[in-house]
Amino acid sequence: MRVIDYTIEPPVVEGNPSLSSINESIIKPLESKPTRGWYIAISISLTMLLIGAISLGVTLWKGVGVWGVNQPVGWGFDIVNFVFWVGIGHAGTLISAILFLLRQRWRTSIARFAEAMTIFAVMCAGLFPLIHTGRPWLDGYLLPYPNQHALWVNFTSPLLWDVFAVSTYFTVSLVFWYIGLIPDLATLRDRTTNKILKTIYSILSLGWRHSGRHWQHYEMAYLILAGFATPLVLSVHTIVSFDFAVSIMPGWHTTIFPPYFVAGAVFSGFAMVQNVLIIIRKVFRIEHIITLDTLEKMNKVMLATGMMVGYAYAMEFFIAWYSGNPIEQFVFLNRALGPYAWAYWTMVTCNVLFPQLFWFRKFRRSIPVMFIVAVFVNVGMWFERFVIVVTTLSRDYLPSSWGMYIPSIYDIGILIGSFGLFFTLIFLFIRTLPVVSIAEVKAVLNSSQPSHGGNH
Amino acid sequence: MENKILYSVSGIFEDVNKLISAVKTVTDSGYTKFDVHSPYPIHGLPQAMKLKPSKLGWVTLVFGLSGALFAFLFMYWVNVIDYPLIVGGKPFYQLPAYVPVMFEVTVLSAAVFTVAWMLFIMFKFPNNSHPLIDTEYMRKVSVDKYGITIQASDPIFDLTRAKEFLQSLGASEVFEIYFRESNVKPKIFDKKFILFLGITSLIVSGVTYFILNHLLFMSPFNWMHEQFRLNPQSKLTFTKPETTNLTPVEGTVARGFLPYPYTDRxxxxxxxxxxxxxxxxxxxxxxxxxxxxxxxxxxxxxxxxxxxxxxxxxxxxxxxxxxxxxxxxxxxxxxxxxxxxxxxxxxxxxxxxxxxxxxxxxxxxxxxxxxxxxxxx
Missing domain, CATH: 1.10.760.10 (Cytochrome c-like domain)
Incomplete structure (x- = not known):
């Protein structure tokens, strides 16, 4: 049996490269011509985006009547997708903020990318409630602003909390991401010879000059932002879960929802980050920066959160039985055995069964296995939201008002479009900005910090 | 170019340990207007420079608490004073329901103001015309070198002495850095730049006007005027006569409107x-x-x-x-x-x-x- 010495932290970056070679390997993709693979990838994602745009255009022109939603299922794919995408975003903040506070140095190589993913995912998420209102050009009324109607929003409604939570989350994530980018943008500014690029980088880097006096405040600001982003990320999916839990629908009105949603969000987010990173490290040949060790750690997080989600599934059934409430009991039996049982069992298989493979070190470190499992996790987590939203609404208290939900072609088109938007933004991001934080990775190299005399 | 004004003398250091000991010597020898440049934050550098701990946290505290207070007072004013709305018979003032929004506003204001304060007030950014930017020195410290800069405005500064001092500390290269012309004559007064601002504001205001006054009233933004329902007195296709005002049965009398027999008498x-x-x-x-x-x-x-x-x-x-x-x-x-x-x-x-x-x-x-x-x- 192999003995592992846990007292020594393994190096974050393999092979102990020099500082300048870090610059080279991270910035190189920005300076070279895009490869054929990139063109193929972005044309696929743009096609998906176009499908979404057409579906959305038809929706805007004709109204939400073209969707599959109707009484009693008024929340269909739009809300399912919203919850799904917000969840995807959570992994980014978890990696960049929570793991920063926990001093997990392995996060440095994936934090930038995960943060970018957060922002793109929240953009996809934010789209859905906006179009869900039916007349998105009137969405300004969601915000409390002094208007001619002398009308204010209802501050006690979970839907309004959502407006605040998602917009705060987006803004703070963007600020956090941008703050991290400033030193790297300054590095790019100092490196480039192209005049237009230089102007852009100069404007964006605000004149950062790597000053020691600035670094001191910068690190403090980063710490403060991480400290705020941590409770924020927990609050966002908690508030999203309030949309359900504060209502009185059977299957929604439970106190387990906030932690259950947050665990699910981290679970699906890690799966998405891992999927995309596997492709990027391969394409960019930065396997020595985003190492297999890092991916293995992500798989461990997925295993842990996957089990939390599995526990929540079991606990929902237990509480339904324990409560003695026949309607609650019916809802859960209906989930497992009713007309949407196929969705329920897809969810359980993908979210609870497949991640169990990660108990084995061999599978945790096998790129193909982990990739496929993470894809399944994403599918499963999407179905989890589908099960929560649709089964409850389609079978509520009154059997006379039961009804089925069948998504229309436009629902599916907009879902495809949201994936198109997400991947298009990612493909543009990896071509325009450093996917790994240059300054942070340099700071965690073995030889980069003073070996003696440090007063820390 | 003898009329150039000196900004600083800057030395490049190759090794991080050497840098820390050099910084300590510079601090101890009485220079106050000096700075260290490195491609990443170095542990122990603030201590070596004898910098006071960052006070940024106080900014966060003040703005975070103001955000929370503002959110609370605002929601109280809206829900209790200005626009009391009965929802499910619940009281107007309900603190638990205010907590989520208060929390979000606290985080938002703390995070945004901390960063804005640091960048715009403490660092005085944006500052792309700083003399250090675009120098050979900056290009080196942004990759893999470290640098110490002693400013000419330091009270004990002397050009040759500072240069020799840095070399004696182990600097591999020493640069003299001068102010640029744009530091003396800011570019924002350029005709080109003012023209650019003018055109930009014209375009922005034009587009805003178009969106708010025209685009929003074009199809499909119909402001709910057109809906799939019957409008009063519109034409119907499935009844006779073809109007939505169906004629009442002959002899129908509306409530409270009995026929008046004395019209002409x-x-x-x-x-x-x-x-x-x-x-x-x-x-x-x-x-x-x-x-x-x-x-x-x-x-x-x-x-x-x-x-x-x-x-x-x-x-x-x-x-x-x-x-x-x-x-x-x-x-x-x-x-x-x-x-x-x-x-x-x-x-x-x-x-x-x-x-x-x-x-x-x-x-x-x-x-x-x-x-x-x-x-x-």
């Missing part, structure tokens, strides 16, 4: 009709309300015929004439119902009982202006 109306209502307080109140709504625009608030619409119509006669005072209730009722001269009939707007109430109110007005002997006692 005012004499009979005056003779036969008797006011069915008693002049109670309630009746008079209704009568006053209806009189003020329907009659007073022409007849005046007190029936003098002093119309508010004076000049647009021939003034109606006063209601205090002998003819009207002596007219029976039925006669006045008839005039309200059918109209007279250019006055239209009000049967379709005022119900029968309300018309009788108005008659009572007119009697009140008449007796107020021309009281009976008994009223004056």
């Amino acid at each position: 005012p004499d009979l109306a005056e003779k036969n009709l008797i006011n069915p209502l008693l002049p109670t307080e309630k009746t008079l109140k209704v009568g006053k309300e209806k009189y003020l709504t329907f009659c007073s625009p022409c007849h005046g608030n007190f029936g003098h015929g002093d119309s508010r619409l004076k000049g647009q119509f021939p003034n109606p006669p006063t209601l205090h004439s002998d003819k009207l005072r002596n007219m029976k209730d039925g006669g006045i009722y008839h005039i309200i119902t059918v109209g007279q001269n250019i006055m239209p009939g009000y049967a379709s707007q005022i119900s029968s009982d309300e018309r009788w109430a108005i008659v009572h109110y007119i009697r009140v007005l008449q007796r107020a202006i021309n009281p009976k002997e008994s009223d004056l006692k």
Whole structure:
């Protein structure tokens, strides 16, 4: 049996490269011509985006009547997708903020990318409630602003909390991401010879000059932002879960929802980050920066959160039985055995069964296995939201008002479009900005910090 | 180029350990206006530079707490004072329901203001014309070298001494860095830049105007005017006649609108009709309300015929004439119902009982202006 010495932290970056070679390997993709693979990838994602745009255009022109939603299922794919995408975003903040506070140095190589993913995912998420209102050009009324109607929003409604939570989350994530980018943008500014690029980088880097006096405040600001982003990320999916839990629908009105949603969000987010990173490290040949060790750690997080989600599934059934409430009991039996049982069992298989493979070190470190499992996790987590939203609404208290939900072609088109938007933004991001934080990775190299005399 | 002004002397260091010991020597030798440049934050550097701990946390505290307080007070004002809205019979002031928004506003204001304060107030960014930027020195420290910069504005600065000092500390290269022309003459006063600002603001305001005043009123933004429903009096295809106002069955009588038999016979109306209502307080109140709504625009608030619409119509006669005072209730009722001269009939707007109430109110007005002997006692 192999003995592992846990007292020594393994190096974050393999092979102990020099500082300048870090610059080279991270910035190189920005300076070279895009490869054929990139063109193929972005044309696929743009096609998906176009499908979404057409579906959305038809929706805007004709109204939400073209969707599959109707009484009693008024929340269909739009809300399912919203919850799904917000969840995807959570992994980014978890990696960049929570793991920063926990001093997990392995996060440095994936934090930038995960943060970018957060922002793109929240953009996809934010789209859905906006179009869900039916007349998105009137969405300004969601915000409390002094208007001619002398009308204010209802501050006690979970839907309004959502407006605040998602917009705060987006803004703070963007600020956090941008703050991290400033030193790297300054590095790019100092490196480039192209005049237009230089102007852009100069404007964006605000004149950062790597000053020691600035670094001191910068690190403090980063710490403060991480400290705020941590409770924020927990609050966002908690508030999203309030949309359900504060209502009185059977299957929604439970106190387990906030932690259950947050665990699910981290679970699906890690799966998405891992999927995309596997492709990027391969394409960019930065396997020595985003190492297999890092991916293995992500798989461990997925295993842990996957089990939390599995526990929540079991606990929902237990509480339904324990409560003695026949309607609650019916809802859960209906989930497992009713007309949407196929969705329920897809969810359980993908979210609870497949991640169990990660108990084995061999599978945790096998790129193909982990990739496929993470894809399944994403599918499963999407179905989890589908099960929560649709089964409850389609079978509520009154059997006379039961009804089925069948998504229309436009629902599916907009879902495809949201994936198109997400991947298009990612493909543009990896071509325009450093996917790994240059300054942070340099700071965690073995030889980069003073070996003696440090007063820390 | 002898008129250039010196900004600093800057030395490049290759090794991080050497840098830290050099920084300590610079700090100890009395320089105050110096800075260290490195491609990433170095542990222990602030201590070596003898910098005070960052006070940024206080900014966060102040703005975070103000955010929370603002959110709380704002929601309290909206929900309790300005726009109390009954939702499910719950109290207007409900602290637990304010917590999520208070939390979000706290985080938002703390995070945004901390960063803005640091970048714009502490660092005085954006500052792309700083003399260090775009120098060979900066290009080196942003990759893999470290640098110490001693500013010329330091009280104990001397060019040759500072250069030798840095070299003695182990600097591999020493640069003299000068202010650029743009530091002396800022570029924001360039004609080109001002033109750029002008054009940008013109475009932005034009686009904003177009969006707010035109685009938002184009299809499909129809502001709910066009919907899949039947509008009053629109054409229908599946009924005869083809309107949404379906004709009632012949002989239908609307509630409260019994047919009036004396349309052409005012004499009979005056003779036969008797006011069915008693002049109670309630009746008079209704009568006053209806009189003020329907009659007073022409007849005046007190029936003098002093119309508010004076000049647009021939003034109606006063209601205090002998003819009207002596007219029976039925006669006045008839005039309200059918109209007279250019006055239209009000049967379709005022119900029968309300018309009788108005008659009572007119009697009140008449007796107020021309009281009976008994009223004056």
